[in-house]
Amino acid sequence: MTVSQHPAQPTDPRTVSELAEAVHAGLPTTIADLSSLVRIPSVSWEAFDPSHVAASADAVARLVEETGLFDEVRVSRAPIGSTGLTGQPAVLARREARDGKKTVLLYAHHDVQPQGDDADWDTPPFEPTLKGERLYGRGASDDKAGVMTHVAALRAVRDVIGDDLGVGVALFIEGEEEFGSRSFADFLAQHRDELEADVIVVADSDNWSTTVPAITVGLRGNVTFRLTVRTLSHASHSGMLGGAVPDAMLAMVKLLATLHDDEGSVAVPGLLSRDADHPEQTEEKLREESGLLEGVRPIGRGPLLSRVWSQPSLTVTGIDAPSVANASNTLAPEVSVRISARIAPGQTADSAFEAIEAHLRAAAPFGAHLAIDDVDKGDPFLVDASGPAIADVTVAMTEAWGTAPVQTGIGGSIPFIADLVKTFPEAEILVTGVEDPDTRAHSPNESQHLGVLQRAILSEAILIARLDAGR
Numbered sequence: 001m002t003v004s005q006h007p008a009q010p011t012d013p014r015t016v017s018e019l020a021e022a023v024h025a026g027l028p029t030t031i032a033d034l035s036s037l038v039r040i041p042s043v044s045w046e047a048f049d050p051s052h053v054a055a056s057a058d059a060v061a062r063l064v065e066e067t068g069l070f071d072e073v074r075v076s077r078a079p080i081g082s083t084g085l086t087g088q089p090a091v092l093a094r095r096e097a098r099d100g101k102k103t104v105l106l107y108a109h110h111d112v113q114p115q116g117d118d119a120d121w122d123t124p125p126f127e128p129t130l131k132g133e134r135l136y137g138r139g140a141s142d143d144k145a146g147v148m149t150h151v152a153a154l155r156a157v158r159d160v161i162g163d164d165l166g167v168g169v170a171l172f173i174e175g176e177e178e179f180g181s182r183s184f185a186d187f188l189a190q191h192r193d194e195l196e197a198d199v200i201v202v203a204d205s206d207n208w209s210t211t212v213p214a215i216t217v218g219l220r221g222n223v224t225f226r227l228t229v230r231t232l233s234h235a236s237h238s239g240m241l242g243g244a245v246p247d248a249m250l251a252m253v254k255l256l257a258t259l260h261d262d263e264g265s266v267a268v269p270g271l272l273s274r275d276a277d278h279p280e281q282t283e284e285k286l287r288e289e290s291g292l293l294e295g296v297r298p299i300g301r302g303p304l305l306s307r308v309w310s311q312p313s314l315t316v317t318g319i320d321a322p323s324v325a326n327a328s329n330t331l332a333p334e335v336s337v338r339i340s341a342r343i344a345p346g347q348t349a350d351s352a353f354e355a356i357e358a359h360l361r362a363a364a365p366f367g368a369h370l371a372i373d374d375v376d377k378g379d380p381f382l383v384d385a386s387g388p389a390i391a392d393v394t395v396a397m398t399e400a401w402g403t404a405p406v407q408t409g410i411g412g413s414i415p416f417i418a419d420l421v422k423t424f425p426e427a428e429i430l431v432t433g434v435e436d437p438d439t440r441a442h443s444p445n446e447s448q449h450l451g452v453l454q455r456a457i458l459s460e461a462i463l464i465a466r467l468d469a470g471r
Helices: 013-038 050-066 144-161 184-190 248-257 283-290 304-309 349-363 388-401 416-423 450-468
Strands: 072-076 090-095 103-109 129-131 134-136 168-174 199-206 214-219 221-230 313-320 334-343 369-378 406-410 428-435 447-449
Touching: 013 050, 013 134, 013 144, 013 388, 013 450, 050 072, 050 090, 050 144, 050 168, 103 144, 103 450, 144 168, 144 199, 144 428, 144 450, 184 416, 199 214, 199 406, 199 416, 199 450, 214 388, 221 248, 221 349, 248 334, 304 406, 334 349, 349 369, 388 428, 388 450, 416 428, 428 450, 447 450
Parallel strands: 103 168, 103 199, 199 428, 214 406
Antiparallel strands: 072 090, 090 168, 129 134, 134 447, 214 428, 221 334, 221 369, 313 334
């Protein structure tokens, strides 16, 4: 952990109390608005209906407009490089700073992951369902709760401080984060002046628990691609030729087995790890959070959190091959898989991809032909945790949660942060969020803990008030 070199004074207690009252009073409306957003199946993947993402953007824009705080609110799209394609709609708003105050950019995304098989859900994925302290539904947490954190924090600030804020506020609610943020760099270039800020809050991460907040200071990068193995020009009878002719499935299985050693650690030369201190995590907690089955051992080496924060990982996330139901006595000529690699902070995604590609081509069994395409890459990121904004958000979280935040890494990736750093190199980036270990983002039965949501909103409202006060 890194301690900020800019120790911050406490927030005015009266301001904290009034903001807490405003957030609490507005919570029913916040939950209702979050529920309305969850009902919109805004899956941004290209195989899904884009009209739902457009409807979600319009709904978010209305909520932002209703705060009455912005000079302009609009829905915008950007091109995806030179492909001739256009990205999904994002919501953009800005309020200029006054009296020399700083500007804060608030980021979240309104698109969601596909729900998967409805049968795996205990409740309908796009019908928000309240059970105890948790609201269930796809996107209830990742990241429509992040969207509502921004909206509700701004409402509370407006109600307590009024709309005569000196702090500048820019808002960017993306529409394709779950599909690789493919137009993100172009969107930044197109709207650079509108998005420029001194402090950037990315509300798309998690917390240590439902009672202890976290500030994410380390993010793994990512490399994903499709790998295709071919061994035959056409399918053949497995009984007639099996044992002499290698089928693509055999070659793929042997090739994938070379990616890890016997302990499950990544065995690709050139993929690097990062030396860092990590909080302790027990195997019992890992089992509870992951659903690891009895008798199944964790993989890898070193402290458990180092394995998911500071070491690389390789996962096969999909496979195109004959299904069991359609299996015949045939030697498959071609098999494809999707590989997702997570890259430790300190290594570039480009160098990691080069290492993985070199390993696969060198390890191809039986002279199998390989093709690698549909490549996406995002660099890792380490937050500079020594600046004044980190000090401010640490105080804000401590006052909102009643306990100091833990500085953490996460195993997941937020590749667009590297684009933010390139575009706004002087800005301080704060990675916060509304998730907790039981959120199950990207999985069936995703949910948002409402106590966490309330405390996240209050933390952000206090942070904005501190920036407005010029602290």
